[in-house]
Amino acid sequence: MTLTYAGASGGGVTAVQGLDLNVERGAFAAVVGPSGCGKSTLMKLATGLVRPTAGRIAVDEAVVEGPVKIAGMAFQNANLLPWRTIRDNVLLPLEIVEPHRRRFRRNKAEYAERADGLLALVGLDGFAERFPWELSGGMQQRTSLCRALIHEPALLMLDEPFAALDAFTREELWCVLRDLWARIGFTVVLVTHDLREAAFLADTVHVMSARPGRIVASRAIDLPRPRELDVCFEPEFVDIVHDLRSRISEVRQ
């Protein structure tokens, strides 16, 4: 999978410009940067929600001209529908995306099984019949991840999905995402403020500058996989985070 952006502006304000980013199929890319650097614009460009005013965006070698449909998205807020059970929340994309949309009514049981399998994978075994308000923030975010993955997207776009969680829950969910990625093997673009999160999860970390947003540095993280949380305390890891931090300080000047 190749994403190539080359400049885009929206509504008079140039949000991102001269932005080049390539993500290989199956790779885990993280994008970090100061707030207001156009990370959300990047998300919308990559999924085809916003058309670039200049430049080219390609996903899977095809130029993006509308919503890409092969992407799953999750945001800082889990955004679950309170009138649906956890299972029905996870199933929502299948009611929209072809070819599932056509088959959904007839094969509901089969799909429900698939949703339950995915929920079990993120540690939500037995919560399928519950409602979102009965779950903690971390559990809601796990559900949101399942919803983003149920239609087996090739590309997972995450916009600060763990930012609203407490530190322990956040680390727990890093591992959930790490395991899901290792198991299913989709491509991930993770937008985050958290440098440790980026370094722990990603193959490559891209640093963005603000207004206009563009990639100013890319750094490969060559820590061996599978990574355990303990890796965060090793000097090598600390060096990476330190390095990323100084690059961000540079672009904030």
Place this chain on the structure above:
Amino acid sequence: MTPASFLERTAPFAFTLGLFVFWEAVCQLFGVNPIILPAPSAIVEATVTHWKPLLRHSGATMWTTLAGFAIAVAFGVVLGMIVGWSRAIYRGLYPVMVGFNSIPKVAVVPILVIWFGIGEIPAILTAFLISFFPIVVNVATGLATTEPELEDVLRALGARKLDIILKVGIPRAQPYFYGSLKVAITLAFVGSVVSETIAANSGIGYLMSVAGTNFQMPLVFAGLIALAIEGIAMYALFAFIEMRTTRWAFRSSFAAGG
């Protein structure tokens, strides 16, 4: 149920009873002229003597109110969905609707009488005109305040506007809609009674204005009590429907997006 809840549950009845006892006591103690303010006992007496016309006119008011309310619901839902559908329509129609809503509906009744003559139809239309606005506003708000991120999630999957309205907008608008029904039914009552008072030959409003010109004050107040009972019953009915249909909205902290 905690022990304190017994007091809480009986409080509404105790206060209502207390009000009438206080009222009776004031009338008896100060010898208030029954033309000014009849005592509850006199109102009860009037209710018993005139129960037949009271019941008939209550029925008429109930019918015009419900007819006007039904039209308001149908019209309000359709208009609310149109307004909530697009920002352009919202911005275009909103000032017109606010302007229309700020006209006191009493002022419209004479026009309706010229168009449709004295009778039921002006009452039904007044009830409709006064009560559709909260329904429109609430349905439109429910649709228009869908979280943009959720819309992005669905649009990235190739969802059309109609999909988003069906899967998210309409269920999301439901608590707003049922909430507005409580308000609308009360307003519809106001509308039909206002119209009946001015130009009708049936309904509690008509009964009260006739009784008033004959100085039958206990009967006027009996009409008021009948209206209050009908109003409370309708409000309670729609509050109950609201609770039953949108339990999730009461359970979840809806505003927090939970």
